[in-house]
Amino acid sequence: MEKAFKNEIKLQFPYLCNAKLLLAVSGGVDSVVLAHLCKTAKLDFALAHCNFNLRDEESDADEDFVTDLAKKLKVKLFVENFDTEQYAKDNGLSIQMAARDLRYEWFEELRLKHQFDYTLTAHHANDSLETFFINLLRGAGLEGLSGINSDSNKIIRPLLNFSRKEIAAFAEENNISWREDSTNASTKYLRNKIRHELVPILEDLNPQFLETFLKTQSHLKENEELVEDYMSLLYPKIIGKTKYGYSLDINYLKKVPNTSAILYQLLKSFGFTEWNDVYNLMDAQPGKMVFSASHRLIKDREHLLLTEIDRTENKTYKIAKDEDFAMLPMGTFSFSEVKEIKEKTPNCIYVDPQKLDYPLTVRKRQEGDLFYPFGMKGKKKLSDFFKDKKLSLPEKENSWLLCSGDKIVWVINQRADRRFSITSPGQKIIKITFSL
Amino acid sequence: MEKAFKNEIKLQFPYLCNAKLLLAVSGGVDSVVLAHLCKTAKLDFALAHCNFNLRDEESDADEDFVTDLAKKLKVKLFVENFDTEQYAKDNGLSIQMAARDLRYEWFEELRLKHQFDYTLTAHHANDSLETFFINLLRGAGLEGLSGINSDSNKIIRPLLNFSRKEIAAFAEENNISWREDSTNASTKYLRNKIRHELVPILEDLNPQFLETFLKTQSHLKENEELVEDYMSLLYPKIIGKTKYGYSLDINYLKKVPNTSAILYQLLKSFGFTEWNDVYNLMDAQPGKMVFSASHRLIKDREHLLLTEIDRTENKTYKIAKDEDFAMLPMGTFSFSEVKEIKEKTPNCIYVDPQKLDYPLTVRKRQEGDLFYPFGMKGKKKLSDFFKDKKLSLPEKENSWLLCSGDKIVWVINQRADRRFSITSPGQKIIKITFSL
Structure with missing residues (x-):
């Protein structure tokens, strides 16, 4: 030997x-x-x-x-x-x-x-x-x-x-x-x-x-490696990166032979057990989901969206009056007084400090949320606003709201509420900037 | 139940x-x-x-x-x-x-x-x-x-x-x-x-x-099917049809991961047993071969050539004098007297019937074959002629010779021997045409 x-x-x-x-x-x-x-x-x-x-x-x-x-x-x-x-x-x-x-x-x-x-x-x-x-x-x-x-x-x-x-x-x-x-x-x-x-x-x-x-x-072992090679070939054609995980192209999946076997190969490391539910998800209503212990697969029009299950509780974070900065888990808010409204970008809003009710709060959406979108007439259900913007479920779930009392001030990085906007010239203006 | x-x-x-x-x-x-x-x-x-x-x-x-x-x-x-x-x-x-x-x-x-x-x-x-x-x-x-x-x-x-x-x-x-x-x-x-x-x-x-x-x-079973799907994807990129079987593109084979496993998948139904010899063939000298009971894999420059083992014996076929047609296993010969040499195509030759020694014979190459290629000076070894034309081994093996006695008259569809060509105007001319 x-x-x-x-x-x-x-x-x-x-x-x-x-x-x-x-x-x-x-x-x-x-x-x-x-x-x-x-x-x-x-x-x-x-x-x-x-x-x-x-x-x-x-x-x-x-x-x-x-x-x-x-x-x-x-x-x-x-x-x-x-x-x-x-x-x-x-x-x-x-x-x-x-x-x-x-x-x-x-x-x-x-x-x-x-x-x-x-x-x-x-x-x-x-x-x-x-x-x-x-x-x-x-x-x-x-x-x-x-x-x-x-x-x-x-x-x-x-x-x-x-x-x-x-x-x-x-x-x-x-x-x-x-x-x-x-x-x-x-x-x-x-x-x-x-x-x-x-x-x-x-x-x-x-x-x-x-x-x-x-x-x-x-x-x-050789066959296993060939399957892996095949998957690396298909991977970039089927899977895309999204902000909150991955998206799988349903149309492409349906075009290749042995769709279920391929879905299994692509998702096998994410702990799913109800594979039939996973396979059926491709033809399910948008919004339908299948869960594993750690992940969630969501039907979203032409894609399946794979995201980690969010373990952060739906907490409400407070921002006290007179703070210049607030570092919170979802990002940092900075507050500064400005003389005039210069550039408008999605990551900042200009508000009338008189109208704010401190402490401000930052939270995720709740059932029944309403706001008055800047640039629109009347009020709108937040759910309809998201729907019109065609946000995917993870995008909706990861949208944060800056609130004053029970009013939405800002659907952060998406739209300001006009109830807090500057109405008279020469008044005090606070610029609120959000950064990740 | x-x-x-x-x-x-x-x-x-x-x-x-x-x-x-x-x-x-x-x-x-x-x-x-x-x-x-x-x-x-x-x-x-x-x-x-x-x-x-x-x-x-x-x-x-x-x-x-x-x-x-x-x-x-x-x-x-x-x-x-x-x-x-x-x-x-x-x-x-x-x-x-x-x-x-x-x-x-x-x-x-x-x-x-x-x-x-x-x-x-x-x-x-x-x-x-x-x-x-x-x-x-x-x-x-x-x-x-x-x-x-x-x-x-x-x-x-x-x-x-x-x-x-x-x-x-x-x-x-x-x-x-x-x-x-x-x-x-x-x-x-x-x-x-x-x-x-x-x-x-x-x-x-x-x-x-x-x-x-x-x-x-x-x-x-699912994995087996995925391997098959992968192979059908690779198949057209690696394998080409040749006149005598298939050719495998060595350069492509070497580019893909798990080359041996892929070669195995592509060739597994042809009865090979010495798989290491098959794998090593890609880097072997041109002309090297590996055999199975039914097939042969040949190294040929940038390709592996897969051919069925030829079970037809190396017979010699005879064509008697005065036959207009001779239907033989490799194709049909037709003989006709013509007044003049009109069009020259690879599938016909014009010969002086006086020089022919009947019965003509049709056979494959033999060790030591020599001929006098039309359009060239002197004689040439048939093996060198094939080599210069860069014929693959199956092409050489499937080349037929029309002979008169022990002299080659025609390397069929490739080159006439000038010893039988027309030399004086007005003489009798026989046109020999070969068709599959």
């Missing part, structure tokens, strides 16, 4: 030879063998060991074992202790997910701090196979079945083409000792059940199954 | 309601239940039963059972007997593959002859699941794992969303009898091994596994 490993490095990961590497080592046979292989391949590496403190003295014995290993291999060792149970509890995670998050966060921290080029982990072909079945059991799509990206996030898995059997054989042949994880032999976890019950049946039916599987998985 | 079936028909296959259907029925529970369901859904159908004569009196009892079923349901029945073992032997197929070929061929024959719109088969969700694992064990890619196209070839599988359990329960509830296939209970075949050993483990780990799996498979 030593030769095969060197070959794998040469062909698949030649850049590891001149890199500074951080090797994640649990003390189990896989990571210990990888450490030995890296040593014989003369790679430049240090070890990183996580003590998750989940198995009391066993966890500590693992740590001692890894300390000895580092000494024997004459490489640097980093160790970190984690209160995994607490972290899991705090974050609503399973112990396994918590341990996973903690490890990878710490590895990345270490990597950046000590300028390692890559982090190596000892995942092997059987791990991939087991993950395939775990994801299959969970109803994963192509992404879940096509395997981990072997070089994403600066994490390299140089043993992915080796089997558990090969690794164990290498350990035995070279009298390499390791720490047996006591959960490994049990069928307590899903992974172990797959390892000890499911895979043996498949290997009985096809003794070369693991190899066969790796070929299948690399085919799946 | 009756209601669910009607619903499935209504939503997935509404066109079956007004169609004439042929239902493949073995006598097993699945097809018998489908027949009953079609009856209650008031579909217009007939039954088709294959007697493969593989299990002696059992096969005949199946046939009798189906005959009774047709009477009971008051539908027409077609029965055909096959000598499956002989067919398998004759075609080098396994018994199972032979039976499969025979069935589908016969169904399609029946369908066309009696004007059925569709053939229905009783494949269900568990069949899909088992096929998934059979293909996984064989190292299939996305195509093998994404399931059968449920509406290809006019074959509809309306039970694909129902489980074996649901079907069996329906049979029991409605006192429907069927014939048990004696091979079903054994673990003799791969499929049975998967059914009885593998799937129960997965269902133990996830009781909803079958449903979960159907979702996964429909995701895979």
